[in-house]
Amino acid sequence: IRKEVYHLARELMHERTKVKALESELGNPLNVHRWRKLEGSDPAAYEMIQKIQVLQKRLIAKSQESVDKSSTIEHKEKLYAELKKILARQPGPEIAEQLAVYKSTLKEKDQQTDQMASELVMHRSQVGEYRTEIDRIVRELHDVKVKFYDQKKKEQQHRERLRSERTLSFQSQVAEARATL
Numbered sequence: 001i002r003k004e005v006y007h008l009a010r011e012l013m014h015e016r017t018k019v020k021a022l023e024s025e026l027g028n029p030l031n032v033h034r035w036r037k038l039e040g041s042d043p044a045a046y047e048m049i050q051k052i053q054v055l056q057k058r059l060i061a062k063s064q065e066s067v068d069k070s071s072t073i074e075h076k077e078k079l080y081a082e083l084k085k086i087l088a089r090q091p092g093p094e095i096a097e098q099l100a101v102y103k104s105t106l107k108e109k110d111q112q113t114d115q116m117a118s119e120l121v122m123h124r125s126q127v128g129e130y131r132t133e134i135d136r137i138v139r140e141l142h143d144v145k146v147k148f149y150d151q152k153k154k155e156q157q158h159r160e161r162l163r164s165e166r167t168l169s170f171q172s173q174v175a176e177a178r179a180t181l
Contacts, residue, residue: 012067019060 091099 008070012070015063016067019063022056022060
């Protein structure tokens with residue numbers, strides 16, 4: 001393609017050079033009066049030369065028009081190729097379907113996340129309630145233990161008093177018994 005573009009550009013430059021040479025020759029002819037001799041002696045040839053000149057002017061105009069159109073076509077082809085590349089990079093309908101699936105999945109996951117967040121808040125509040133309940137029960141257990149040990153201590157002291165009283169009463173009985181003996 002590059003070789004072809006290079007070849008066409010070279011050919012275009014060559015044709016433009018020819019056109020400029022022909023235009024300059026028509027604008028400034030070297031032998032201005034050479035056709036006047038033909039006008040009187042050979043009017044048919046003179047008429048043919050005039051027609052040739054008109055046709056040459058038209059040919060020059062058409063060749064310039066052709067050059068302009070070919071450059072326009074080249075520009076349009078480049079634009080077409082660029083647009084084709086851009087279009088090739090655009091997502092197709094399957095991508096749009098996949099995107100819709102992803103969006104619905106994301107929406108579901110967001111709903112699940114919101115639900116789990118609310119459940120987490122609820123569970124945290126329950127944990128807080130359970131902790132306060134555990135603290136209350138621990139305090140009650142501590143109070144019960146204190147009361148229990150106080151009660152045990154009192155019972156122990158009572159038993160020791162009873163034992164000491166029994167021991168004293170037994171000793172007093174033994175002493176009485178010895179005294180009677």
